[in-house]
Amino acid sequence: MTDFAVWSRAIQARMETALAACLPDATLAPQRLHAAMRYVTLGGGKRVRPMLAFAAGEAVNADMDRVEAAACAVELIHVYSLTHDDLPCMDDDDLRRGKPTCHVEYDEATALLVGDALQSLAFEVLAEGGGSAGMLRQLARAAGSRGMCGGQAVDLASTGQSLDLAELEFMHIHKTGALIQAAVLLGALADDALADDARHRLERYARCIGLAFQVMDDVLDAETDTATLGKTAGKDAAQGKATYLTLMSAKEARAYADELTSEALAQLEPFGARGQRLAEIARFIVERRY
């Protein structure tokens, strides 16, 4: 089995090609919109969600073309949410993945339409790539008001408020957790015969690593400089947003992330060697530097 670093670069390269192919060409009308959609989607991003989809697909031996369509769909939803999240009426951020954000490079109206069109494209790509109605429903639910969008609404409402751990986790389970869980589940649901027990174990795995990811995001946001991060560092704290570090020390946060990772790894036991990539991603999440 190849090294995780080699595997993850291969997934990143595969995703760059796959996303470039599913995005409309920038020579196609309306050109400015299509150029902006490519600008926000291509040439960057850790592609953590696609890695999860591919790793989950490997764990259950799913059809990898179908997994690729699911990975593209989830990543398109993720990129749309970043584009809208950066808008002046939301987080008002200028920098993303080391580049000017969409509304800075283009304009606000274009950034709004880019996000809207990327969301539509996610469902189109999944439907065209052999996604079942069940997979489409899963993605829609994860993206919507009882998933990612709902988490962003809670995030907005809680700015300047002090949250307890339960409230903070409710927000994260929706804001970032829902889509991370969708990435894992869609990769696994690419196998039509996915067993209930496997499904539930993957759901628990995803829930744990989703939270660990967010805990580490807060730690890295506080400890890392803007250049390394590729986005504005220390912003959440400056905006009075609740983070794990307003509730615990960085050391405690790292220990909590480790605990969540152990719980995630425990879910993978029945998958044996086929669960290896999912295990590596769980470890990567707590060990990453940006």
Place this chain on the structure above:
Amino acid sequence: MTDFAVWSRAIQARMETALAACLPDATLAPQRLHAAMRYVTLGGGKRVRPMLAFAAGEAVNADMDRVEAAACAVELIHVYSLTHDDLPCMDDDDLRRGKPTCHVEYDEATALLVGDALQSLAFEVLAEGGGSAGMLRQLARAAGSRGMCGGQAVDLASTGQSLDLAELEFMHIHKTGALIQAAVLLGALADDALADDARHRLERYARCIGLAFQVMDDVLDAETDTATLGKTAGKDAAQGKATYLTLMSAKEARAYADELTSEALAQLEPFGARGQRLAEIARFIVERRY
């Protein structure tokens, strides 16, 4: 066969119930987001697209529960697009369906998330209501950058520019035409056995009435007061946007709408009595007062 006015009120009532049931309850967290989603969707709207879906479903004898899911999905996409279209960075409008627009009644960030979440909900409702992958793909394509969103981008780019008839129609075929066509096609595709000839005829019907609808919108926008219209009248002309009335007189525009309607009606011949509702909608579009 009941009178068209009676039928259309029955569809409006059925849609109000169906949409109320598929929108998350306002007591469910995040409450403010869910209340705002219900605010923009319920209690108003002509429901032209749902009428088209039901009429097309009747024309091919499709399963009406599946048609209802398609009608809800198309209407949710329409309402999301209105919500985003009214935002300050787009048309900056204060009034919609006789009520304050979402960002005025709530705030900009909420209006952004309402639109985003309604788009996700559209796909969720269609997938849950028995929509096939083909129906989901059709809706996604109609909503995206080569459909509705693309038309809005062209609309933005052309503000203050003079367009010729071909350019104006390119914009409308995307901005409003794509979703009107999706309404008709999804209603018909609810019948899995839809024949190619019927499909092509319905596509041509939808293209004609989509344009006729837009021609009449421009005429009514110029000739009707804000109170009757339920949205700010004369706004397009004031913003320097190209309309049919910058290219022809109101009399010529009405004649053009009549011509498009005749072409639409001609497509319905093979459907006989079952195409009656589609014919009535075509006539309603040119005869409506707001």
